[in-house]
Amino acid sequence: MGITAHPQRRTVVTGGLAATAALLTGCSSAAGTPQVTQVGAAGATATPSASASTGPSTPAGAFTRLMEGNRRWVKGALLHPDQDPRRREAVAEEQKPYAVVLSCIDSRVPPELVFDTGIGDLFVIRTGGQVVAPVVTGSVEYGPVTAGTPLIVVLGHQRCGAIKAAYKALHDRTTLPGNLQAIADSLRTAYAATLKQKTDDPVDTMIRVHARQTAAALRSNTSLAPLAKQGGLAVVSAYYSLDTGRVDVLNGAPATGR
Numbered sequence: 001m002g003i004t005a006h007p008q009r010r011t012v013v014t015g016g017l018a019a020t021a022a023l024l025t026g027c028s029s030a031a032g033t034p035q036v037t038q039v040g041a042a043g044a045t046a047t048p049s050a051s052a053s054t055g056p057s058t059p060a061g062a063f064t065r066l067m068e069g070n071r072r073w074v075k076g077a078l079l080h081p082d083q084d085p086r087r088r089e090a091v092a093e094e095q096k097p098y099a100v101v102l103s104c105i106d107s108r109v110p111p112e113l114v115f116d117t118g119i120g121d122l123f124v125i126r127t128g129g130q131v132v133a134p135v136v137t138g139s140v141e142y143g144p145v146t147a148g149t150p151l152i153v154v155l156g157h158q159r160c161g162a163i164k165a166a167y168k169a170l171h172d173r174t175t176l177p178g179n180l181q182a183i184a185d186s187l188r189t190a191y192a193a194t195l196k197q198k199t200d201d202p203v204d205t206m207i208r209v210h211a212r213q214t215a216a217a218l219r220s221n222t223s224l225a226p227l228a229k230q231g232g233l234a235v236v237s238a239y240y241s242l243d244t245g246r247v248d249v250l251n252g253a254p255a256t257g258r
Contacts, residue, residue, distance in 0.1 A: 055098035055121060059234035059254040062098040062151035069116035070247045082118025091120035099123070100143045102214070103155040104130050104162060109240055111155065114247065123149060129162035130154060131186040132214060141223045144233050151254075152218060152233070155247070156211035157240040163210065164203045167191060189213060211237040212250050219252070 056062040072078050100123040101111040111117075111124050123143040127136055143149030156163075166184035169176050170191045176184050190210035199205040215237035219228050227233035234254040238247050 055096065057098070057148070057150060059150045059232070060256045062149075063234065063236065063254050064256050066099055066115045066117075066151070066153065067247070070114060070245075072116045073114055074245045078116050080118065081116070082121055087119050095120045096147055097121055097123045097143055097149055099151040099153060100125070100140055100149055101153045101155055102127075102130050102132070102136070102140055103153075103240075104128065104157055104160055106157060106160065106162075108242055109155070109157045114155075114240060114245070128180075128183045129160055129166060129187060129210065130156060130214065131162075131183050131210075132217070133182075133186070137218070137221065140218060141221065144227055145223055148232070150233055152215075152224075152235045154211050154215040154218070154235070154237045155240055156207045156238070156250075158204070158207070158242045160203075160207050163187060163190075163207050167194075167203050167206055208239055208250055211239060215250075215252055 056065050069079075097120060099115075099121070101115070102125045103109055103111050105126045105128050111122060111126075115122070123139075125136060125139045132140075140152060144152065162183055165176060165180070166187040168174075169181070169184045170188065175181050187206070187210060190206050190213055193209045193213070194202050194206040197205055197209075215235045218224055219235045224233060224235070228235060234252060236252040236254075237250040239250055240247050
């Protein structure tokens with residue numbers, strides 16, 4: 001079955017992007033699934049998942065769901081929702097994730113665990129230092145444009161090795177080996193902005209600056225900006241602490257009404 005843009009968002013999809021989406025089969029919309037109840041730490045019970053489409057459909061709802069999951073991760077009270085065979089079978093034909101997470105390849109920052117999510121809940125894109133290029137941007141666009149995914153999170157993290165290496169190379173005017181230099185080149189704007197700030201930890205500052213800049217670029221993206229303007233999409237920049245497991249929002253969080 002081919003992909004079509006989310007019904008409420010078709011008007012913002014360009015002809016070329018819609019044609020491309022139509023070629024990507026079996027990767028959007030919701031599939032029915034039996035109700036699943038799962039038990040986490042200390043006997044906590046996850047919210048039953050009646051179907052693949054029962055995830056949040058608004059930016060605020062998706063943001064709240066992610067942050068609740070992160071609080072469970074920090075406390076060690078994981079529910080491990082949507083992680084059993086019935087869920088796997090339910091989303092085998094179609095999916096409707098409620099968030100896109102753009103994060104680093106770092107082995108210590110797995111988004112599905114950090115936000116205590118399961119199969120079919122997230123689109124996850126991981127690159128060194130969460131740097132972007134056209135193919136990465138296209139991957140981020142995929143969920144909001146073709147499946148109506150209402151939230152994008154750009155997740156930087158503490159002690160990012162890729163950004164540390166890029167900072168040192170740019171500071172020392174040296175070249176990183178192989179294609180690693182492409183990561184450093186992609187971070188020049190963040191590096192320049194970091195130099196303007198007085199900070200005791202320029203690498204950590206650069207991590208935060210880069211996350212903010214990346215989120216801002218996505219908000220102004222030709223395909224995503226109309227969705228954000230209509231209120232159907234939020235693009236959040238955030239920072240993950242390796243020490244505590246906590247995700248702190250840098251900017252862009254949607255109003256949750258709480």
